[in-house]
Amino acid sequence: xxxxxFYNPTRILFGQQRIADIGKHIPPQAKVxxxxxxGSIKATGTLKEVLAALGERQVVQFGGIEPNPSYETxxxxxxxVKEQKIDFLLAVGGGSxxxxxxxxxxxxxxxxxxxxxxxTRGSSIKAALPIGVVLTLSATGSEMNNGGVVTHKxxxxxxxxxxxxxxxxxxxxxxxxxxxxxxxQLANGVVDAFVHTIEQYLTYPVNGYVQDRFAEGLLLxxxxxxxxxxxxxxDYDIRANLMWVATLALNGLxxxxxxxxxxxxxxxxxxxxxxxxxxxxxLAIVLPAMLTVRQDAKREKLLQYAxxxxxxxxxxxxxxxxxxxxxxxxxFERLGVDTRLSAYxxxxxxxxKILAQLQAHKMTALGEKREITLEVSRxxxxxxx
Amino acid sequence: xxxxxFYNPTRILFGQQRIADIGKHIPPQAKVxxxxxxGSIKATGTLKEVLAALGERQVVQFGGIEPNPSYETxxxxxxxVKEQKIDFLLAVGGGSxxxxxxxxxxxxxxxxxxxxxxxTRGSSIKAALPIGVVLTLSATGSEMNNGGVVTHKxxxxxxxxxxxxxxxxxxxxxxxxxxxxxxxQLANGVVDAFVHTIEQYLTYPVNGYVQDRFAEGLLLxxxxxxxxxxxxxxDYDIRANLMWVATLALNGLxxxxxxxxxxxxxxxxxxxxxxxxxxxxxLAIVLPAMLTVRQDAKREKLLQYAxxxxxxxxxxxxxxxxxxxxxxxxxFERLGVDTRLSAYxxxxxxxxKILAQLQAHKMTALGEKREITLEVSRxxxxxxx
Numbered sequence: 001x002x003x004x005x006f007y008n009p010t011r012i013l014f015g016q017q018r019i020a021d022i023g024k025h026i027p028p029q030a031k032v033x034x035x036x037x038x039g040s041i042k043a044t045g046t047l048k049e050v051l052a053a054l055g056e057r058q059v060v061q062f063g064g065i066e067p068n069p070s071y072e073t074x075x076x077x078x079x080x081v082k083e084q085k086i087d088f089l090l091a092v093g094g095g096s097x098x099x100x101x102x103x104x105x106x107x108x109x110x111x112x113x114x115x116x117x118x119x120t121r122g123s124s125i126k127a128a129l130p131i132g133v134v135l136t137l138s139a140t141g142s143e144m145n146n147g148g149v150v151t152h153k154x155x156x157x158x159x160x161x162x163x164x165x166x167x168x169x170x171x172x173x174x175x176x177x178x179x180x181x182x183x184x185q186l187a188n189g190v191v192d193a194f195v196h197t198i199e200q201y202l203t204y205p206v207n208g209y210v211q212d213r214f215a216e217g218l219l220l221x222x223x224x225x226x227x228x229x230x231x232x233x234x235d236y237d238i239r240a241n242l243m244w245v246a247t248l249a250l251n252g253l254x255x256x257x258x259x260x261x262x263x264x265x266x267x268x269x270x271x272x273x274x275x276x277x278x279x280x281x282x283l284a285i286v287l288p289a290m291l292t293v294r295q296d297a298k299r300e301k302l303l304q305y306a307x308x309x310x311x312x313x314x315x316x317x318x319x320x321x322x323x324x325x326x327x328x329x330x331x332f333e334r335l336g337v338d339t340r341l342s343a344y345x346x347x348x349x350x351x352x353k354i355l356a357q358l359q360a361h362k363m364t365a366l367g368e369k370r371e372i373t374l375e376v377s378r379x380x381x382x383x384x385x
Numbered sequence: 386x387x388x389x390x391f392y393n394p395t396r397i398l399f400g401q402q403r404i405a406d407i408g409k410h411i412p413p414q415a416k417v418x419x420x421x422x423x424g425s426i427k428a429t430g431t432l433k434e435v436l437a438a439l440g441e442r443q444v445v446q447f448g449g450i451e452p453n454p455s456y457e458t459x460x461x462x463x464x465x466v467k468e469q470k471i472d473f474l475l476a477v478g479g480g481s482x483x484x485x486x487x488x489x490x491x492x493x494x495x496x497x498x499x500x501x502x503x504x505t506r507g508s509s510i511k512a513a514l515p516i517g518v519v520l521t522l523s524a525t526g527s528e529m530n531n532g533g534v535v536t537h538k539x540x541x542x543x544x545x546x547x548x549x550x551x552x553x554x555x556x557x558x559x560x561x562x563x564x565x566x567x568x569x570q571l572a573n574g575v576v577d578a579f580v581h582t583i584e585q586y587l588t589y590p591v592n593g594y595v596q597d598r599f600a601e602g603l604l605l606x607x608x609x610x611x612x613x614x615x616x617x618x619x620d621y622d623i624r625a626n627l628m629w630v631a632t633l634a635l636n637g638l639x640x641x642x643x644x645x646x647x648x649x650x651x652x653x654x655x656x657x658x659x660x661x662x663x664x665x666x667x668l669a670i671v672l673p674a675m676l677t678v679r680q681d682a683k684r685e686k687l688l689q690y691a692x693x694x695x696x697x698x699x700x701x702x703x704x705x706x707x708x709x710x711x712x713x714x715x716x717f718e719r720l721g722v723d724t725r726l727s728a729y730x731x732x733x734x735x736x737x738k739i740l741a742q743l744q745a746h747k748m749t750a751l752g753e754k755r756e757i758t759l760e761v762s763r764x765x766x767x768x769x770x
Contacts, residue, residue: 001625003400008393014642015388207622209609210629213602221594237592240386244595244642253638257399257629 001208004256010144011170014244016236018172019046019134022053022090025170026132030088031058033081035101037065037093041136044180050092050134060084065093068272068279069100071115071152074107081108081129090132091168094185095140095192098133099148102166105129118150122161133171137181138243139189139280141196141250143171151273157361158269173247175239183230187335188280190226193246194219194331195283199262200255202291202301203368208258212304215254218245219309227334263366264290267377270357277344284332284339289383291325293376297369341384351381386593389641395529396555399629401621403557404431404519407438407475410555411517415473416443418466420486422450422478426521429565435477435519445469450478453657453664454485456500456537459492466493466514475517476553479570480525480577483518484533487551490514503535507546518556522566523628524574524665526581526635528556536658542746543654558632560624568615572720573665575611578631579604579716580668584647585640587676587686588753593643597689600639603630604694612719648751649675652762655742662729669717669724674768676710678761682754726769736766 013021026032032054034047041047051059062077080086081104091101107114109127116124133143142148147162178186201215221241229238248254267290268282277285295302299321306312306324315323329339341350355374358364366372372380398406411417417439419432426432436444447462465471466489476486492499494512501509518528527533532547563571586600606626614623633639652675653667662670680687684706691697691709700708714724726735740759743749751757757765 001400001622001629003403004397006397006399007395010392012389012391012641014391015386018388207626209606209622209626210602210633213606214599217595217598217602221598224594237386237594240642241592241594244386248595256397257625 001257002206002259006252006256007164008144008167008252010167010251012144012173012247013170014173016174016176018174019049019053022050022132022134022170022172023055026054026057026088026090028057031060031084031086032088032090033060033062033077033084033086034090034092035062035065035077035097035104037063037067037097039063040180041092044177046092046134046136046177050090060086065097065100067096068151068158068276069096069103071103071118071150072154074100074103074150075114077104078107078114087129088132089129090134092134092136094135094137095142098135098142098168099140099150101131102128102142102148103150103161105131105166106161106163115152117161118152118159121159122147122163122166125161125163125165128163128165131166131168133168134177135171135173135243136177137185137189138178138246139192141193141247143168143173144247144251149269156273156357158273173243175236175243178239178243179234183336184278186229187337188278189246190222190229190242190335191280191284191332191337193242193249194222194226195264195280195287196249197222197254198287199264200258200260202298202305203259203261204298205300205304206258211254211256211258216308218249218254221245223309223331226331230335259368261368263372266363266366267354267358267380270354270361270363274353274357275344275346275350281337281344284337285341285344285384286380288325288329288339289380291328292383293380294367294372295321297371341381348382348385351378351385354381386591386642387644391637391641392549393529393552393637395552395636397529397558397632398555399558401559401561403559404434404438407435407517407519407555407557408440411439411442411473411475413442416445416469416471417473417475418445418447418462418469418471418489419475419477420447420450420462420482420489422448422452422482424448425565426477429562431477431519431521431562435475445471450482450485452481453536453543453661454481454488456488456503456535457539459485459488459535460499462489463492463499472514473517474514475519477519477521479520479522480527483520483527483553484525484535486516487513487527487533488535488546490516490551491546491548500537502546503537503544506544507532507548507551510546510548510550513548513550516551516553518553519562520556520558520628521562522570522574523563523631524577526578526632528553528558529632529636534654541658541742543658558628560621560628563624563628564619568721569663571614572722573663574631575607575614575627575720576665576669576717576722578627578634579607579611580649580665580672581634582607582639583672584649585643585645587683587690588644588646589683590685590689591643596639596641596643601693603634603639606630608694608716611716615720644753646753648757651748651751652739652743652765655739655746655748659738659742660729660731660735666722669722670726670729670769671765673710673714673724674765676713677768678765679752679757680706682756726766733767733770736763736770739766
């Protein structure tokens with residue numbers, strides 16, 4: 001096991017009717033900016049519920065944070081924070097709203113150019129406004145971690161940033177808030193949590209027995225419930241488990257003390273930035289090809305994955321690995337998530353465009369061993385066609 | 386899944402050579418009381434290492450905290466804190482030292498009779514000194530939770546107390562610090578972590594898929610590594626996994642959103658208070674009998690436990706349950722931990738003494754459904770003979 005630090009002070013308020021409790025965790029005198037996305041929280045009644053829980057506090061609203069939140073949009077929120085002297089940010093939404101809110105929290109306290117936050121991956125953050133979260137879409141885990149991803153539209157760049165100052169102070173996880181989600185977003189959430197787990201699990205063995213068992217537990221639960229969730233929109237326990245799995249998949253726990261990969265994410269980010277493909281869908285495209293190309297480096301963990309997650313005990317090593325990868329692809333497809341670039345009308349000329357972006361963003365030594373050069377990424381992307 | 390709050394702000398510094406980092410997490414001007422147990426930390430060099438990491442800070446030492454730390458001993462430390470104006474407590478040891486330090490943290494800030502803390506199970510705690518931990522023995526999980534157990538010697542009462550103010554600010558988990566532990570303490574630690582997990586897992590199903598998978602992951606790891614650890618005192622990865630398992634078994638995670646039992650602990654506490662039997666050994670005595678007596682109420686989870694933890698797939702339900710319980714007992718015995726009261730020279734007259742203590746301490750409705758009356762405890766204890 002590798003040495004690690006684990007620290008996660010976010011308070012989780014899990015279950016039905018928990019929005020009512022947020023008032024206990026926000027200072028009574030706070031002036032709150034409530035950030036949200038496309039406005040579904042108005043239709044579902046969640047906005048009303050949140051406003052009721054905020055009571056007498058002054059609340060300013062900022063809607064319109066888009067999927068893959070953009071620097072350009074978020075800077076409008078930063079301007080409002082400064083003008084209105086906001087001192088608490090409340091994100092009501094999914095990963096994009098929360099990531100965006102984290103950026104606003106840091107950028108509002110930043111005296112330099114806020115782009116510097118993205119360029120330094122967050123290491124330049126010296127202060128941030130406090131954040132609370134009401135989660136309406138399980139996927140990214142952003143509700144219980146200290147990172148975010150923001151897109152700079154003008155340069156088609158998706159940048160991740162991290163800071164210990166960006167943990168939400170609390171996050172409400174009410175599974176009933178996901179009942180009204182479109183199937184596409186539900187499926188995306190399952191794929192996202194699955195690939196987050198894989199990025200921290202399918203590397204090389206370091207005798208992280210506990211981490212492996214926990215990661216496998218998340219994967220098994222996603223496989224058991226993922227497809228069912230699409231057909232049972234109001235099954236509380238299914239939604240509750242998927243919600244808690246997605247949070248645990250990226251709150252630092254399963255990645256503590258083990259190597260991490262994240263190459264599928266880095267390549268996927270380019271696909272989203274160039275073609276606006278949903279984040280989770282880019283992961284579903286890249287992962288099966290990545291595992292195929294990297295199977296020698298990942299051999300031992302792939303065999304463990306085949307056995308413990310897919311219960312594959314027959315065949316030689318090569319066959320078991322191939323079957324595990326093919327079952328992974330089938331799982332995504334059964335969720336209605338296409339796993340080929342061709343399904344998104346992309347072809348080999350696009351592969352070169354994606355590679356050019358990877359090069360521009362210095363993504364030329366990816367993966368747990370930094371072995372994924374541009375040439376390896378070309379092999380992966382070619383296999384994705 | 387049940388509604389839950391999860392909050393755990395303790396920072397874990399895991400791995401070799403991590404004691405050197407504690408200075409970053411204690412205020413430079415702090416006046417530190419360093420609390421420890423029997424003094425093995427002097428022989429092993431850990432004390433020296435801790436003092437070096439504390440640098441120029443003023444440090445007062447308080448040794449002699451006993452296993453099952455007593456109120457009487459701890460009040461001596463409270464007197465020192467007050468006299469010397471201590472403002473940071475550093476526990477260097479295992480669960481007893483950490484639990485004791487938590488009591489000192491609260492009692493030092495308490496204006497009433499400090500016994501009140503125990504009588505209110507900690508709910509009367511209004512303030513506590515900050516605590517840091519250097520763990521030398523994995524077992525109780527106290528290094529990453531907000532509870533403790535203290536024995537009031539004069540009344541032979543073991544009392545648990547909890548407060549959100551009692552989370553350690555940091556805990557150093559250096560697996561090499563457990564290399565010199567006696568086999569007995571190692572085995573106790575494995576049993577303790579095992580039964581902590583069982584108390585939060587073997588109840589009744591609430592569709593906590595994730596919690597079940599995580600609990601099973603901890604149990605599988607303890608079974609895989611527990612006995613090996615006794616014969617491989619300097620195998621880093623075995624010690625590292627056991628250390629992390631024990632912490633995760635009682636940091637609030639696996640118990641969040643599911644029913645909890647704790648009846649084995651409540652009865653075990655009386656055995657320790659009356660006969661000074663090691664805490665873990667009392668659990669190993671009570672658990673197999675408790676599962677046997679409670680098998681109807683726990684039927685579904687016992688079958689799941691049999692299948693997923695012990696890989697028992699043959700036989701009818703009754704046979705599978707009995708085999709799972711018998712494998713549990715065998716596991717403890719193979720660790721060198723006796724599982725019968727008779728092995729500790731206790732007999733049926735002692736059963737009555739234990740029951741009288743349970744009654745005196747109002748432990749008359751135990752378990753996840755509060756169904757364990759004194760009469761059920763009598764059945765359990767009789768089966769323990």
